[in-house]
Amino acid sequence: MEILNIAEKVAFNLIKQAVIYLPEDVKQALRKAYAEETSAAGKTQLKAILDNIEFAEKYQAPMCQDTGTIIFYIKAGAKAKDLYKIEDALIRATRRATVEVPIRPNAVNPFTQKNSGDNTGKLIPWTNWKVVPGEDIEITVLPKGGGSENVCVMGMLVPGEGINGLKKFVVDAVLKAGAKPCPPNILGVGIGGGSDIAMKIAKKALLRPLNVSNPDPEIAKLEKEILEAVNMTGIGPMGLGGKTTVLGVNIDYAYRHPASYPAAVAFNCWAARRAAARISADGTVEYLTHKVDEVK
Amino acid sequence: MAVYKFKTPISEEEIRKLNVNDVLYVTGTMFTARDQAHKRALEYFKQGKPLPIDLEGLAVFHCGPIVKKKEDTWTIVAAGPTTSTRMEIFEDEFIRSFKVRVIIGKGGMGRRTTEAMAKCGAVYGAFTGGAAILAARAIKSVKSVEWLDLGMPEAMWILDVEEFGPLTVAIDSHGNNLFEDVQRKVEENKQRIYQKLGLSP
Structure with missing residues (x-):
C-alpha cells in the first residue's frame, strides 16, 4: 500500500483511539486523585469523570464532545519516501474521523464564523514537523480541547527574576484559570526561545506521560514543587473545591535571549488525549500509546 | 445537601426550594444554547420575532454536542457542558426575557447572572465538564434542531431528557454562588502558596 493510504489509515485510527481511550497514565492519575480527594463536591466530579471514561470505552464514543482542534506531530525519517503526501493523508483522515468516529466539527473561519463542517480549513489540522534520521515516520495526534486552550498564557518575564518569576507566572495562570479548563489539568510549561517558541514547547510538553519526569533532576524537582x-x-475538580487541581506539570525549555525570559503555560483538561504510531519503511505499523485491538 | 428531581416546565416556586450544594436531576425538555444561539434568541426577542419553542420553565444547556444523523433521525453521541462564562454577557437578559429556570454548564457564572437568578427565580446546575457520555445517556431523543446554519455546536438542539444530572446547584435563586465561595478560599490560599515558594506577593 502506498504511504498516502497507510498514513491516512493510521492517522484515522490514532484520532479514534485518542478520543475514546485515555492513555493509561492519565487514567491512573485520575483514579489516584479520586482515592485521595477529601472534598465531597470534588469527589463527585472525579467519580463522574471515571464513570464517563468507562462509558466512552464501552459505547465506543468520544469521552468528551469537544474533540478539539486536531494537531499532529510528525517525526519524519529523512529517508522516508513521499513525505510530501503526509499532510494530505492527515487531512483525509481528519475528514473521515469527523464522519465515522464521529468527532465534532471544530474548524471555524474567523472572519465569516462559518464552520467548515469537517474539522479542516486553512492550516487546520495543524502539523508540526521534525526531520529525524532513518526511514520511519512517527505520527502523534493531540486533539486539543477549546476550554483548556482558552486559558493558555504566554508571558515575557523579567530575566532578573529568574526561576521565581517563572513559579509565580505558572501559579498565577492556574489561579486565573480557575474552573474554566476542566480541572484536574495537566500543565505544559515552556521556557525560552522566543514568544512563539515557548508556547510550542509548552504544548508539546503535554505529550509527555504523567509517570515520566523531566530527565534533568533539577527540572524534575521544579515540576514537583510547582x-x-x-x-x-x-x-479542585471542575473548580468546585478540592485538593486535585493539577495532575502533573511537564516543563521543557530552550535557551533564551539575554534580554528575554519567554514563558508559556499550556493547559490540558482531564480528557488529556493523545495517541501515537510508527510506520516503518516496509509499511508495518506499530501503535505506541494504545493497544491496536482497542479500536474496533 | 438535598436531592431534587424536577420535571419541565419548572415553576419559580419549585426553583426557589433549591440551595447551593443541592443535587438536581431534570426530566423533560432541555435545549442547548451557546454564544451564537444566545445572541440570536435575544435579537429575536428585541425584534418581537417568535422563537422556535417557548423557553419558559425549561433547562438551557451550555453545550455543543456531537450529533449523528441516520436517515431522518438525529442521535446525540456526546454532549458534555461547555464553559459558561462565555455566556455571562447574555445570560441575565436571557433569564429575564425567556424565564428559563435551570442553566446547565461548567465553570460557573458571574455576578450579573447570579443577580438575575435571584430576581427571576433560576438556578445554575454544574455538570461535570467533559462527562459527555454520562450526559448523552440521559438524553432520550432529539425533538428538533433549530438554527443549524450556526453549525453543529452552536445550533439549538431541543432534547427530551430523563433524570439529566447529577447537577450540583452552584448558583441558587437566593444570591449564593458556590464558585465565588471557592474563589474566596483560593484567594486566601494564594498568599500561603507564595510563601511556600519563597515569592514576594
Missing part, C-alpha cells in the same frame, strides 16, 4: 504549590489552591 505541582504541590498549584494543588494548594483549593480550586
Whole structure:
C-alpha cells in the first residue's frame, strides 16, 4: 500500500483511539486523585469523570464532545519516501474521523464564523514537523480541547527574576484559570526561545506521560514543587473545591535571549488525549500509546 | 445537601426550594444554547420575532454536542457542558426575557447572572465538564434542531431528557454562588502558596 493510504489509515485510527481511550497514565492519575480527594463536591466530579471514561470505552464514543482542534506531530525519517503526501493523508483522515468516529466539527473561519463542517480549513489540522534520521515516520495526534486552550498564557518575564518569576507566572495562570479548563489539568510549561517558541514547547510538553519526569533532576524537582504549590489552591475538580487541581506539570525549555525570559503555560483538561504510531519503511505499523485491538 | 428531581416546565416556586450544594436531576425538555444561539434568541426577542419553542420553565444547556444523523433521525453521541462564562454577557437578559429556570454548564457564572437568578427565580446546575457520555445517556431523543446554519455546536438542539444530572446547584435563586465561595478560599490560599515558594506577593 502506498504511504498516502497507510498514513491516512493510521492517522484515522490514532484520532479514534485518542478520543475514546485515555492513555493509561492519565487514567491512573485520575483514579489516584479520586482515592485521595477529601472534598465531597470534588469527589463527585472525579467519580463522574471515571464513570464517563468507562462509558466512552464501552459505547465506543468520544469521552468528551469537544474533540478539539486536531494537531499532529510528525517525526519524519529523512529517508522516508513521499513525505510530501503526509499532510494530505492527515487531512483525509481528519475528514473521515469527523464522519465515522464521529468527532465534532471544530474548524471555524474567523472572519465569516462559518464552520467548515469537517474539522479542516486553512492550516487546520495543524502539523508540526521534525526531520529525524532513518526511514520511519512517527505520527502523534493531540486533539486539543477549546476550554483548556482558552486559558493558555504566554508571558515575557523579567530575566532578573529568574526561576521565581517563572513559579509565580505558572501559579498565577492556574489561579486565573480557575474552573474554566476542566480541572484536574495537566500543565505544559515552556521556557525560552522566543514568544512563539515557548508556547510550542509548552504544548508539546503535554505529550509527555504523567509517570515520566523531566530527565534533568533539577527540572524534575521544579515540576514537583510547582505541582504541590498549584494543588494548594483549593480550586479542585471542575473548580468546585478540592485538593486535585493539577495532575502533573511537564516543563521543557530552550535557551533564551539575554534580554528575554519567554514563558508559556499550556493547559490540558482531564480528557488529556493523545495517541501515537510508527510506520516503518516496509509499511508495518506499530501503535505506541494504545493497544491496536482497542479500536474496533 | 438535598436531592431534587424536577420535571419541565419548572415553576419559580419549585426553583426557589433549591440551595447551593443541592443535587438536581431534570426530566423533560432541555435545549442547548451557546454564544451564537444566545445572541440570536435575544435579537429575536428585541425584534418581537417568535422563537422556535417557548423557553419558559425549561433547562438551557451550555453545550455543543456531537450529533449523528441516520436517515431522518438525529442521535446525540456526546454532549458534555461547555464553559459558561462565555455566556455571562447574555445570560441575565436571557433569564429575564425567556424565564428559563435551570442553566446547565461548567465553570460557573458571574455576578450579573447570579443577580438575575435571584430576581427571576433560576438556578445554575454544574455538570461535570467533559462527562459527555454520562450526559448523552440521559438524553432520550432529539425533538428538533433549530438554527443549524450556526453549525453543529452552536445550533439549538431541543432534547427530551430523563433524570439529566447529577447537577450540583452552584448558583441558587437566593444570591449564593458556590464558585465565588471557592474563589474566596483560593484567594486566601494564594498568599500561603507564595510563601511556600519563597515569592514576594
